[in-house]
Amino acid sequence: MREAAEGHLTTEALMWNQNLNERTISGMTSEDFRLRLNQVLRKEGYKIDNQRYPEGYQEAPLAYDAVWSVALAFNKTMDRLHKYGKSLKEFNYNNKEIADDIYSAINSTQFLGISGYVAFSSQGDRIALTQIEQVINGNYVVLGYYDTQADNLTWFDREVWHGGKVPQDRTIIRNVLRTVTLPLFICMCVISSVGIVIAIALVVFNIWNNHRRVIQSSHPVCNTIMLFGIVVCLTAVFLLGLDGRFVSPGAYPAICQTRAWLLSTGFTLSFGAMFSKVWRVHRLTTKAKSDPKVRTFVAIPGWCCVSEWDNNLVVSFVVNVITRLDG
Template identity: 35%
Template sequence: MTPKTDPPVMLLLHHGSVTETDVIGEITGKLKMIQVATGSSSFTLSQRLVFPYLYRTIGSLLDVITIEVDFVKRFGWTRVALLAEDKGSYKEMSKEVETLLRQSGIEIITSIFYRVEQLGQVMEKLKELDARVILHHASGQGSPLCHVFCQAYKYGLFGKKYVWLTLMQNVKDYRNLASSMHQKGKLSCNAEQVVQAAEGQFIIFRADAKHASEVGYEPKRPFTVKDPAEILREMKEQAWYNDDTRRILYQLNYDAIWAAALALNKSLPRLPPRIITNFKYTDLGTVTDALVPEMNRTNFFGASGPVSFSPHGSRMSWLSMEQIRNGTATLFGIYDQKSRNMTLSEKISLLWYIHGGVIPQSGYRTVRTLLVVADELKIAFTVLAVISIVITVVFLLVTIVKWKTQLIQNSWPLMNSVIALGCIFLAVNVILQGSATQLSSTSHIPCNAFVWLFVTGFTLSFGTMLLKMWGVYRLFRYQQDWGLQVELRMLSGVAVLLVIDILMLIIWQLTDPLVVKDRLLPESRDGAKMVRYQTLYRQCHSGSAMGWAIAFIVYKGLLLLVSVCLVWPTWVMSMKRDAGDSSQVGLAMVIIALATVVGVPVGVLVQEEPNVNFGVIAGFTLFAIIATVLLLLIPKLIALKRGEMEPSLWSPLRPYIEELFDDVGDKKPSRAIENGDANTSDNNQGDGSAAQI
């Protein structure tokens, strides 16, 4: 590695290109020798497995991309385009920042790798996609950026609607650079066109202590080797100092020497005296083991600012934030990589002087509105639902308190209690449905609760009424004896229907449960204000919801069809013979059937209108509940007040019904059934006891 006459090397200081640093870094890695480099910020040199002992006082391109994420978030942009020169490091930078931006919820419009001759097509695509904020990664020598601004000028991607941010550009005077390139025939635009396109755009480069002082960033300093201003004065006195070269490049070399010297000095107590006085290459492993912890703990304030190393050995320091004004890069802020703190020397409004002093938008600003059920509507139906529950509870209390009276026994109290329970389930479902549009997007339990309450409530109420009417129909048609056993048999049929419901719901719950999902309605745009209006409505959804809905509709539809065929003849029979509350149950079934046939299709058609959807479904549901309970309750209250055994709201209509449907029903004497005992009496005089159901 060195001539035989040179002394052995404990540690290597190196300034060179990425290729040189790469080759030497692999060699020092195999030799187990510390290498401190200053000239390459290549992405690949951050691979610690390949370059385990490489440290750089210049930051890696891998580390500087965090400024792009913080810059975008600082100004509230939500969509950006990525543009990168088609070369290894810049492509990797673009890929890495894309990942970080997506993790931060930033939309990536497009990510393009380009060659200079393709820039015309690139600009066409950016304009087509309406890209407003463009993050650019390219060589720091400035020529690619001049080509980009030249094409941006030709395609109109500059001015108050556009923001360009380019990383690691070490050129200060873009007017001179563009003029030189144009004169040599390397640039199709003249200097003024490039300067016009670049006006107000942003670039990032390395910063030093002087930069930080200029913007007022003065953090607490660790150990300081020397005042940075004094170091700079001493450098400028040297013959090799060139004002055309960014001073940071000199400062990085100065800090590399100090980083190595400090690490060597602090590791001396852990090195055997023999190695210090007579070092040999066979001792390199011991020296490196002592140096590595000290290099990792490096923390001092040097010529270029604070010096410390990231876990992959690159410099964590400051970045200068510059804006191109009249062709010249002008400092306006400092970014601290370690703390990710951004300090600006000017008011934010001054940065956007070409944008009218207002932060430009990254595209259409989205204003989202979530459609919810109006509070007035929700309160109104909640009150109605509570009233229906109170009425139902009154009905249950009357049934329980007067359980042993003939009036209640003739109306099948067990089945009426089940009907009341189903009505309560449906009313509770209405109350909960009012808040469905305001559910949390992560709360899925209420969605499934709605379905369970509605399905079981419908079966307990309507299913029980259907089987009750079926029992009445069989009594009249077949003159069967009537008692508690028959009522329990009918309730077992309700239990079968309920089991079918529960099995279907469990399978649905286990295979594809309902979840809260936001649906987006067609959006509208205001071009003048650059606002995109989006309207969302929140609903319970699952992939198989439509299939299960069809299954339940078919299943419940069959029950409705049976009820239509059964209710009419049974209702007429019960009207003629004054059979308990069967006529009221029949009328309630007709109301429920009509409410279902009308309400369900209308509710499906207006799903995108929460107020209408809730109003229709809740309105029909509560109407059916209240009508059912009142039809069952009022006749009993009237009868109890009058002291009648079996009152009927339809008594005044009986002569007309008998005349109109004289051929309907059985002319034989009916059976009087009480407490399970069959007693036959002649009903021809009209004063006997009719069958009480």
């Protein structure tokens, strides 16, 4: 534990006036107050000569100056209330006017006390010197003082750093550009290009043979839309692989928006067309069942007439044709 605590820094409010011979508002110096306090403690039976001080010994100057602060604030409040024909005796916890006067008087109270220069912030906090210490060889060593009012730092150059190096006072954040592996990007671009070429070839084949009955039965419009959506999705692969090596930071937001739109649009077109074909097959299989008394016949070239009761064969034929064309 001692090794872990070695070298750490700590700060605390200064509780004793550093000028031991300077007279305070009470007429005593801080050394006079210490001697009187030790004398009282000896009479009470505390063995302070053996460095056995009672709890709160270090805070005694703060308590003493706090009493002086309240007394001075009451004096100011009494003078102010006397002008309005009021008295401090009229104060109670429901009297906000007198409470505000007391609070204002305490905030404006300033004097030299046993603990140093006494003043209060607008929030009512005590303004005091801050003492900076460091544990060196197991003992606290004073490194300096900081005056918050004067914004003045008094430094004694007594600090000792482990390894002779000043430690970091904050977390250092380094921005590292994370990029896509170039061979992976090239490989995916090649695969996407092959897919785009195949999709375009299928679109041309679909349009070129649009007059054939087999193509007409496979719903060529849905096929074309689906293939176009696939082309758009595969085009987005090129933009998804772009990073800071190829695109400037200013143009990157536009690339992000473009690839998101391409991917969502292509997905909608391709899967929308596919679901449309599935819905078409579903309607084909359920249409005849709506009126079981009506017998319909479907004529297919090369096949005999098939009744509505055997429409599963028709569905199988259509699905096979679509599967072969899509494959």
